[in-house]
Amino acid sequence: MDFEQVDAYMARVEESEQVIFKPVSSKLKVGLDLGTAYIVIVVLDEEDNPIACEKQAASVLKDGVVVDYLGALTIVKNLKAKLESRLGVELTSCAIAMPAGTESSVRTHEYVAEGAGFIVTNVLDEPTAANSIYQIQDGVVVDIGGGTTGLAIFKDGNVISTEDEATGGTHVSLVLSGNYHISFEEAEKIKQDYKRHKEILPIVKAVIEKMATIIGKYVDKEQVDAIYLCGGTCCLTGIEEIIEKRVGIKTLKAKNPFLVTPTGIAKNC
Numbered sequence: 411m412d413f414e415q416v417d418a419y420m421a422r423v424e425e426s427e428q429v430i431f432k433p434v435s436s437k438l439k440v441g442l443d444l445g446t447a448y449i450v451i452v453v454l455d456e457e458d459n460p461i462a463c464e465k466q467a468a469s470v471l472k473d474g475v476v477v478d479y480l481g482a483l484t485i486v487k488n489l490k491a492k493l494e495s496r497l498g499v500e501l502t503s504c505a506i507a508m509p510a511g512t513e514s515s516v517r518t519h520e521y522v523a524e525g526a527g528f529i530v531t532n533v534l535d536e537p538t539a540a541n542s543i544y545q546i547q548d549g550v551v552v553d554i555g556g557g558t559t560g561l562a563i564f565k566d567g568n569v570i571s572t573e574d575e576a577t578g579g580t581h582v583s584l585v586l587s588g589n590y591h592i593s594f595e596e597a598e599k600i601k602q603d604y605k606r607h608k609e610i611l612p613i614v615k616a617v618i619e620k621m622a623t624i625i626g627k628y629v630d631k632e633q634v635d636a637i638y639l640c641g642g643t644c645c646l647t648g649i650e651e652i653i654e655k656r657v658g659i660k661t662l663k664a665k666n667p668f669l670v671t672p673t674g675i676a677k678n679c
């Protein structure tokens with residue numbers, strides 16, 4: 411897929427939150443993404459066409475590890491039930507993914523999925539899942555989620571190294587909350603309102619530059635010619651320009667970077 415196709419594909423995934431698309435056949439592929447800030451389920455058909463998707467804010471994981479099993483289970487059951495009622499079919503199996511470096515906690519992720527009624531068909535690492543969408547051979551996939559900036563360096567299509575450091579969307583919201591003298595929850599709302607991105611970007615620029623510094627620390631400009639962004643924080647309008655300027659490497663992001671990893675997980679179900 412070239413980048414325009416990736417954009418169009420991800421736009422369709424985003425649309426599938428509101429609209430149900432008709433699958434080519436009855437076999438459905440499901441991706442369950444258990445995140446620190448959000449839990450997301452994406453449903454694709456056999457040919458990877460987006461069919462439906464649901465998400466819910468959550469704080470049941472810490473550093474990629476489930477810390478509130480019952481809370482996670484309740485949310486996954488709820489999202490699964492919502493999708494099943496929208497689709498009119500039962501979702502029986504799913505793929506899941508682990509953030510790099512948390513592979514030893516895979517059983518807990520599996521218990522959550524299985525407890526909600528899924529058979530887990532595949533366990534991926536998150537950068538590989540994201541790269542199922544970008545399909546890069548050589549380059550860097552950067553995932554900026556709720557708590558951290560993570561990056562995976564790819565060579566010949568395989569992950570050769572991963573890094574993860576604190577600084578993510580939570581830090582962006584904390585800066586906004588302090589700046590506007592509002593609660594964290596209100597800051598989150600403002601941050602997720604695309605109409606206010608132009609206004610808030612100068613306020614949160616220093617946090618984004620910190621993320622760029624983390625990326626720059628691990629990426630060699632001589633060896634890497636493009637950075638591909640994913641993760642909810644990359645929804646911020648203009649984040650790619652700040653990173654590109656600071657790191658000095660061409661930086662690209664798909665239409666809805668928030669849904670890149672869960673969609674990549676679904677593709678591998």
Ligand code: ATP
Pocket residue numbers: 444445446447448449474553554555556557558578579580598601602603604640641642643644645646668
């Ligand atoms: P982590 O990767 O740290 O485990 P996660 O997988 O839950 O967390 P994501 O779901 O990729 O992370 O991203 C969550 C973050 O994205 C939150 O901080 C949220 O506020 C932010 N976010 C979501 N939508 C938007 C938006 N439209 N604009 C800006 N930020 C957004």
